Amino acid sequence: MKNLLRGLVLKVLYPLLMFAGAFLKDRKDKFQLFIIDLNNRLVRSGTSGQGIRKILLLLPHCLQISECDVRITHNIYNCKRCGRCEIKDLIQIADDHNLSLFVATGGNLARRIVDDVRPEAIIAVACERDLSSGIVDTYPMPIIGIPNERPCGPCLNTRVNLDRVKEAIQFFGK
Numbered sequence: 001m002k003n004l005l006r007g008l009v010l011k012v013l014y015p016l017l018m019f020a021g022a023f024l025k026d027r028k029d030k031f032q033l034f035i036i037d038l039n040n041r042l043v044r045s046g047t048s049g050q051g052i053r054k055i056l057l058l059l060p061h062c063l064q065i066s067e068c069d070v071r072i073t074h075n076i077y078n079c080k081r082c083g084r085c086e087i088k089d090l091i092q093i094a095d096d097h098n099l100s101l102f103v104a105t106g107g108n109l110a111r112r113i114v115d116d117v118r119p120e121a122i123i124a125v126a127c128e129r130d131l132s133s134g135i136v137d138t139y140p141m142p143i144i145g146i147p148n149e150r151p152c153g154p155c156l157n158t159r160v161n162l163d164r165v166k167e168a169i170q171f172f173g174k
């Protein structure tokens with residue numbers, strides 16, 4: 001029942017809000033965040049997280065600091081783990097919990113990664129726009145979305161609350 005409700009939110013309410021957002025441009029981010037929060041709540045209340053074995057942790061490329069020239073888009077494990085950005089911590093978290101870990105540079109690549117990995121659940125970090133559209137695209141897959149933090153503005157040296165990532169992993173029972 002909760003999953004059906006989630007379907008209505010993602011497939012009916014989301015397009016309506018995005019239509020409204022085309023006219024109320026300054027509210028579009030808030031509409032997207034509303035959809036992400038509602039999705040997360042419905043996933044948590046409608047999914048038994050226990051027993052999910054294959055979790056994909058999907059990250060945006062902008063978490064890597066712009067001064068770093070290591071290529072992590074095809075293989076995040078190219079990271080030298082210098083600690084100048086949170087990629088190092090996220091690799092450690094993924095290793096500790098045996099997660100599949102990938103960086104996506106856009107919606108198309110994210111979809112391809114999901115098709116290749118075939119996870120049972122996803123924890124995704126991204127901006128509100130990419131997260132909300134990704135959650136809609138991957139329905140009915142259980143996915144918890146965590147918006148990134150953007151102290152330097154969009155797409156540059158972004159950050160993520162690592163506690164929220166760990167908490168989402170715990171919810172899925174890892």
Ligand code: SF4
Binds near residue numbers: 068081082
């Ligand atoms: S932790 Fe260091 S090597 Fe890894 S992506 Fe960040 S800056 Fe680059």
